[in-house]
Structures are given as C-alpha cells and as structure tokens.
Amino acid sequence: PSxxxxxxxxxxxxxxxxxxxxxxxxGCADCRLLWILKFCNCIEMLVGLDISEDVMKEKMHVLYPLPGDYLQPTERPLTVILHQGSVAQKDPCMLGFDMVTCIELIEHLEAKELEKFPEVVFGFMSPAMIVISTPNSEFNPLLPTVTLFRHPDHKFEWDQAQFQKWALAAAARYDYTVEFTGLGAPPPGKDVGFCTQIGVFVRKYQKNGEPEAVEKCSEHVYKTIFKAVY
Ligand code: SAM
Structure with a gap:
C-alpha cells in the first residue's frame, strides 16, 4: 500500500x-482520512479543519450520510463537521477532543504559523492524544525524483533530530509524553530511519469536561462549511 x-x-x-x-x-485536505474514520464505531464527533475551503469542498460529499445510515440507524450518534480556518488560530469549537491528527501538515506551515502551532494544538485544544506526521529528510536521497523537498509547497523538511527536538520541546512545555515511530522502512543497510516520521503525544494530566470551554472562552474564528448529523 502507498x-x-x-x-x-x-x-x-x-x-x-x-x-x-x-x-x-x-489539515484534512480532501477529507480522505475523515471518510475512513467515519466507519469507526467509537467515534461520535468527527471534525476536519483546513485553511483551504476549496480543497475540502472537492470531496466532502463523501461525508454525507448514505441511505443505509438512515435505514439502519446505529445506536451511536455521529456528527461530522468541516471548518475552514488555520491551526495558527484558536477557536473554542476545537475544545474537548480525545484525539487530534496532523498528517503531513506541519511542513506546510509558514514560520509564523509553525511558531503558533504548539500553543494552539497542545496548549489550547489540549486533546488527550495528538498524532503528528512529517517527512524525514534523511530518507530523501533514497527517493529518485526528490531534489530539495518532496513537494513544492513544503516550507521545510526535517531530519529525525530536528523533528524530535521540536516534538520533545512541545511535549515538555505542554505536559505531554511523546513516542516516535514511522512508516516506510528504509532498505537493508540504509540506516536513515522511516520515510514518514511520526510523533504520538499523550497528555499527562486529566481534564474534567466542560468548564474549560467557559474558561477559555474565545471568539469563533473558523468558518463552518459542512455539517452532517447521522
Ligand atoms: N492530511 C492530509 C493527508 O494526509 O492526506 C493532507 C495534508 S496536505 C499535504 C496539507 C494540508 O494542510 C493542505 O490541505 C493545506 O491546505 C493545509 N494547511 C496548510 N496550512 C494550514 C493551516 N495554517 N491551517 C490549516 N490547514 C493548513
């Protein structure tokens, strides 16, 4: 598989x-991960955020309930929402999540946005778990077509030490643990690490529900472009 x-x-x-x-x-882009997660029965609320409304709109129709979802209602409620907005901005609609995924997102952020990112995602959203994936630049020499970066929109690509330093600093500052893993093993004898590097962050402290929403009450800045209730 790719x-x-x-x-x-x-x-x-x-x-x-x-x-x-x-x-x-x-950074949900064309909502492909959301579409896959829609079928995970534990999930009751699924939210996508991207700076580009156009890229989300391309395929968001796949998130609408299928006729079968009404014919055979399941016991669990499911709400799917898409917001247009930036990970560099706080919006109270992102509070109270159990898991936040950032797949191949951070390398697309401008320096200013990247600087804000830990405060928004770890500090403000502060979900129980955060998963961040990004290219491992040490693998690039093994990719025949890559010159500087793997994609023209990438603002940077980090080696393992750079990613781990950044991740460990965010984890320490916002009270998370982090474990590193990856996908796409290098060929035997090439000790460059995985093609995609991944940090899995787990919040160290317990949070109790709703009061934070009031405490952290800030203005809504994201624009909701899609909502489906199953
Ligand atoms: N996560 C998707 C996946 O794994 O298939 C694709 C990620 S795509 C490579 C990066 C996405 O990040 C783009 O859709 C882009 O619009 C979005 N993006 C870039 N800057 C952003 C920001 N500041 N806030 C939210 N999304 C952003």
Missing amino acids: LCKQRYEFIKQLVSKHKPKKVADL
Missing part, C-alpha cells in the same frame, strides 16, 4: 486501540 494509505491505516489502528469519541483532523 505511504499515504499506510498513514491512514496507522491512525485507524490507534483509534481502534484508544477508542476516542471526539476526533479532529487538522
């Missing part, structure tokens, strides 16, 4: 294991 599919599969496995009820995908 690396892209492997990343979605990795998230699906994590969801099966940890059974989050509220999941948000940041």
